Amino acid sequence: MSKQEKLYKFYTYAKNEGLRKAVKKTRDYVAKQQQPIFQQPIDVMAAVEDIKRANYIDHPYAAPPKIGSKEKLKIGWVLSPLSPGSGGQNTICRFARYLQQQGHDVTFYLYEAIHPQSVAQAVDILRSSFHFDVKVKKIADYEESDALIATGWETAYPVFNVDTKAHKFYFVQDFEPLFYGLGSKAVLAENTYRMGFYGITAGRWLTKKVSEYGMAADYFNFGADMDIYRYKPEVKKQKKICFYARPVTERRAFELGVIALDIFHKKHPEYEIEFFGWDTGNYQIPFPYKNRGILSHEDVARLYHESEACLVLSLTNVSLLPLELLAAGCIPVMNEGENNSLVLGENDYIHYVPASPIQMAAELSKIVEKDDLTAYAQAASDSVANASWDASYAKVEAILRREVQGE
Known part of the structure; x- marks a missing residue:
């Protein structure tokens, strides 16, 4: 654009919008042109x-x-x-x-x-x-x-x-x-x-x-630290379930879990729901819950010992949690798939379900409604009694x- 064209554009804008606005717009334009241009680096993790x-x-x-x-x-x-x-x-x-x-x-x-x-x-x-x-x-x-x-x-x-x-x-x-x-x-x-x-x-x-x-x-x-997670019959189970909540990790299917727990809560409002694994305080969760954030191994074990079941999802390789949950007598509900079952095996106390919030919620309900949950928790722990890390x-x-x- 030539100098004359710029002057004419300024004159036309000032005539229609007023001189004050025209001067401000011109100043903003000049300031923008003087700002250094940020060049985004090539981000591919490796050099x-x-x-x-x-x-x-x-x-x-x-x-x-x-x-x-x-x-x-x-x-x-x-x-x-x-x-x-x-x-x-x-x-x-x-x-x-x-x-x-x-x-x-x-x-x-x-x-x-x-x-x-x-x-x-x-x-x-x-x-x-x-x-x-x-x-x-x-x-x-x-x-x-x-x-x-x-x-x-x-x-x-x-x-x-x-x-x-x-x-x-x-x-x-x-x-x-x-x-x-x-x-x-x-x-x-x-x-x-x-x-x-x-x-x-x-x-x-x-x-x-x-x-x-x-x-x-x-x-x-995989193994589990039995010294930390081993089932403790003296720790009484509460009306509580927990959720491995990692919104920053896509493969942990945070949103699917929240939807499933919303369905579960409507059927079992008497159950406390605790999230752990990340600080979820900035997320809109449609039901009452406790945000535990990132916990020490000892606090995680305490949560497992108190909870009747845990929703733990993985869309790629399975996490370490399921064996730890079983050791603690907390029943894991997981999405079915080779990425999970091929690693953990067909343990009768791991509840595999399709990755559907409705079916996840139904499976959680099925667990907490068991009449013999204390014996079931003990049997779950016994099923992984030899799952230490030593052999691995x-x-x-x-x-x-x-x-x-x-x-």
């Missing part, structure tokens, strides 16, 4: 340079020769910045702690593509939130290892790119492409299953899923030894 370097098609990863007999292994885990309360990182710490207790040399390597985190910050979180003392370094300071383990999908890219003689593994806890809509992140997550690492998966469903991409894998079973820890160590040493 773009790492993605560009990871040419698994032309230069696929090939496992090095087995190293033979060696009493203690040097094992590196690559993690994105530590986050207090992360369930996935807590599970990683469980297994890493066990390996450390067996005498293996364990190091955590930080990969900071998501956001920066100092080694000191990571160490503090590991100690305060996960009660774990372990060596922590930046991935740029990687030291030669016998085994190098990717964790979240974004960490698979730097693991692929590291020039090392280590055997490379992938600790897969969920089918992460489903965390996103169909787009770049989903595709990049899928591609990590084609990199050639040996998978160690949380349950059989994930072993099956990653095999669709040609990925070899073995699995470990030992199996993961055996997988590492087998693939690294040939034992």
